Each structure stands twice: as structure tokens, then as C-alpha cells.
Amino acid sequence: MDIRSLRYFIETARLSSFTQAAELLHVTQSTISKMVHQLEEELQAPLLVRDGRRLTLTDTGQVVYQRGQQMLATMRQLQLEVRDTQERQRGSLTVGIPPMINLLFTPVLKAFRERYPAIALRLREDTGQEIERLVAAGELEIGMTVLPADPALQLETVKIASYPIWALAAHGTFQRHRRTLPLKALKDLPLVLLEDDFALTRSLRNAFTAAGFIPSIAAQSSQWDWLVEMASAGIGVALLPEPFIHRLAHERVHAVRVSEPVLHWQVAHVWNGRYLSHAARAWLEVCRDVLGAPQP
Numbered sequence: 001m002d003i004r005s006l007r008y009f010i011e012t013a014r015l016s017s018f019t020q021a022a023e024l025l026h027v028t029q030s031t032i033s034k035m036v037h038q039l040e041e042e043l044q045a046p047l048l049v050r051d052g053r054r055l056t057l058t059d060t061g062q063v064v065y066q067r068g069q070q071m072l073a074t075m076r077q078l079q080l081e082v083r084d085t086q087e088r089q090r091g092s093l094t095v096g097i098p099p100m101i102n103l104l105f106t107p108v109l110k111a112f113r114e115r116y117p118a119i120a121l122r123l124r125e126d127t128g129q130e131i132e133r134l135v136a137a138g139e140l141e142i143g144m145t146v147l148p149a150d151p152a153l154q155l156e157t158v159k160i161a162s163y164p165i166w167a168l169a170a171h172g173t174f175q176r177h178r179r180t181l182p183l184k185a186l187k188d189l190p191l192v193l194l195e196d197d198f199a200l201t202r203s204l205r206n207a208f209t210a211a212g213f214i215p216s217i218a219a220q221s222s223q224w225d226w227l228v229e230m231a232s233a234g235i236g237v238a239l240l241p242e243p244f245i246h247r248l249a250h251e252r253v254h255a256v257r258v259s260e261p262v263l264h265w266q267v268a269h270v271w272n273g274r275y276l277s278h279a280a281r282a283w284l285e286v287c288r289d290v291l292g293a294p295q296p
Contacts, residue, residue: 001039001042002035002038002039002042003071003072003075004035005035005036005038005039005042006039006064006068006071006072007025007072008021008025008027008031008032008035008036008039009035009036009039009047009048009064009065009068010065010068010069010072011024011025012032012036012048012055013047013048013055013057013061013065016054016055016056017053017055018032018033018036018055036048039064043060043064045058045060046058046060046061047060047061047064047065048061090118090119091118091119091120091277091278091279092119092120092121092122092279093119093120093121093122093141093142093277093279093280093282093283094121094122094123094124094140094141095121095122095123095124095140095142095143095144095283096124096125096126096131096134096135096140096142096143096144097123097124097125097131097143097144098125098126098127098128098131098144098145098146098198098199099125099127099222100194100198100200100224100241100244101128101144101146101267102123102125103243103244103247104161104243104267104291107290108286108287108290108291109121111286111289111290112282112283112286115282115286116279116282116286119279119282121279121283124140124143127195127197127198127199128144128145128146128198128199128200128202129145129150129197129198129199129202130197131143131144131145131270132145132149132150132153132155132199132270133150133153135153135155135270135271135272136153136154136155136272138272138274141271141276141277141280142269142270142271142276142280142283142284143269143270143271144160144267144268144269144270145157145199145267145268145270146198146199146200146202146203146265146266146267146268147159147199147203147266147267147268148203148206149199149268149270154273155270155271155272155273156270156271156272156273157268157269157270158268158269158284159266159267159268160267160268160269160287160291161266161267161291162264162265162266162267163241163242163243163264163265163267164241164242164257164258164262164263164264164265165204165239165240165241165242165257165258165262165263165264165265166239166240166241166242166245166255166256166257166258167181167186167237167238167239167255167256167257167258168227168228168231168232168237168238168239168240168245168248168253168254168255169189169231169234169236169237169238169253169254170231170232170233170234170253170254171253171254172254173189173234173237173254174254174256178254178256179256179257180256180257180258180259180260181256181257181258181259182258182259182260183207183208183211183258183259183260183261183263184211184212184213184260186208186215186237186239186258187211187213187215189216189236189237190216190217190218190235190236190237191215191216191217191218191236191237191238191239192217192218192219192220192221192227192230192231192235192236192237192238193215193217193219193220193227193238193239194220194221194222194224194227195220195221195222196220198222200241200265201220203263203265203266204239204263207261207263217236218230218235218236219235219236224238224240224244227240228240228244228248228252228253231253232252232253238253239258239263241265242257242265269284269287
């Protein structure tokens with residue numbers, strides 16, 4: 001059923017006049033008559049009884065008039081909701097976010113809620129590598145990970161933030177006044193790392209391979225704060241991004257920045273290269289505004 005024909009019929013029936021309906025809709029009276037006639041042919045039933053200048057509804061016309069009003073109201077509501085969505089005033093979004101990265105995004109969440117209160121935002125926490133797989137499969141529209149993302153998944157990426165990696169160990173492990181540590185020095189030290197399904201560990205393993213050595217891993221955990229506990233107990237050296245260093249009680253561990261080369265924890269958004277909703281674009285906009293341009 002053509003919505004325009006339905007609208008022309010509704011206005012004609014409401015005003016009981018082809019002439020007045022034509023004036024209201026800014027079309028000719030013949031156009032109104034033609035569209036109403038097409039609707040009657042489609043429904044295979046008369047809708048209006050034309051008695052001179054007087055118009056009355058048939059039984060079928062009564063049904064079409066009542067239901068048609070509801071349909072037009074639904075269409076108007078649809079148009080309003082589409083417009084609101086396009087203007088980022090409503091919608092829904094699920095963002096995949098790894099447990100480590102979530103600590104950085106409290107200010108972003110606060111700003112997003114304040115700027116777009118009608119957009120329903122849900123966070124799905126999982127490891128970076130799992131979020132990449134979910135995004136690639138279309139189960140998540142957008143998520144976050146640590147670069148480099150899995151090239152086999154062919155994801156679009158945009159870097160959000162970049163922080164240097166630090167090595168943390170029990171006092172006495174490094175020279176007392178040392179502030180940096182060459183990457184190759186880790187070759188001879190036991191390490192405590194996040195589990196292998198964390199994107200940070202993938203990034204670190206890539207760096208070890210590029211440096212030409214296989215690390216000695218004493219333990220792995222899914223909890224970064226437990227890595228710190230193990231490091232402070234002398235079990236091994238933990239490798240964590242700079243933001244987490246500021247959360248530590250420094251007297252418990254000796255923290256030095258990894259150098260030669262400097263390693264970076266590069267947080268990035270990932271999506272599958274297809275359509276990005278207005279809600280997702282709003283999220284990216286707030287991230288840029290709050291976090292600023294990432295450092296190289």
C-alpha cells in the first residue's frame with residue numbers, strides 16, 4: 001500500500017472534501033482523486049461514497065481510515081526516531097573493552113553519558129584478542145584492543161592512546177639508580193606476564209621475537225594487580241603500561257622504563273570496516289575529545 005495514497009485518502013476523509021484536501025497537501029484535486037481511486041483499486045473495494053459534494057465513508061473506508069491514521073502516526077514517529085538517531089540523540093551501542101583498558105575510560109563514560117543521555121550504552125568486557133574476534137564476526141560493532149591487531153581479521157583500527165611499557169621487580173633486581181632497562185636485559189630475567197589471550201602479551205611476545213630471544217616466563221595471570229604482587233615477591237619481572245605504574249605503591253617495587261627500543265602500549269578502536277552507527281561515531285567523537293590525540 002502506497003503511503004502517499006493513504007495519506008491523501010485520510011486527509012480527504014477527514015475534511016470530507018477533495019478540494020480542501022488538495023489545498024492542504026498542495027496538489028491538484030485531480031491528483032487527490034487519482035490517488036484515492038488507485039487505493040480503492042488496490043483494496044478492491046470503494047472507500048468513499050460520493051453524493052454530490054458530500055463524502056461519506058463506506059464500511060471498508062471506516063477501517064482504512066482508522067488503521068490508516070495509526071499507520072501514518074507510526075510513520076511520523078519512525079521519521080522522528082530516525083532523525084534523532086542521525087542527530088545522535090538516541091540509539092544503542094555495545095562497546096567491547098578489555099579489563100586493563102577500562103581503567104582509562106571512566107572520564108570517557110562520564111562525558112558520553114552527559115552528552116548523549118538517550119543513547120543506551122553497554123560495555124562488554126573481554127580480552128583484546130577475543131574482542132577482535134567478536135568484532136570481525138559482526139557480534140560487536142566496535143571494540144578496543146592493543147595494537148597490533150590480528151592482521152588475519154582485516155579490521156579497521158584507529159589508535160586512541162599510547163603509553164610506554166615499564167618493568168617492575170622486587171628491590172634489588174635492578175641497579176638501585178636505574179631508570180631505564182634495555183629490552184634485551186629481560187632475556188636473562190624471569191618474567192610474569194598476563195595470559196596469552198591478552199593483546200598486551202601478544203604485543204610483548206612480538207617484541208621479544210624482534211629482539212631475538214625467547215623469554216623465561218615464571219608465571220602468567222589474568223589480573224594485572226597479581227602480577228605486581230608476584231613482582232614485589234621476587235617471582236619475576238612484570239611488564240605493564242605507564243598508567244598502571246602511577247597506581248602502585250612505589251616502595252613495594254622498583255619500576256624502570258623499558259628502552260632500546262621503547263615499547264608502547266597502543267590502545268586502539270577496532271571495527272570490521274562496514275557500517276558504523278551514529279551511536280558508534282558519537283562514541284569515537286567523545287573519545288577524541290576527552291583523550292585527545294594519541295602520542296606516537
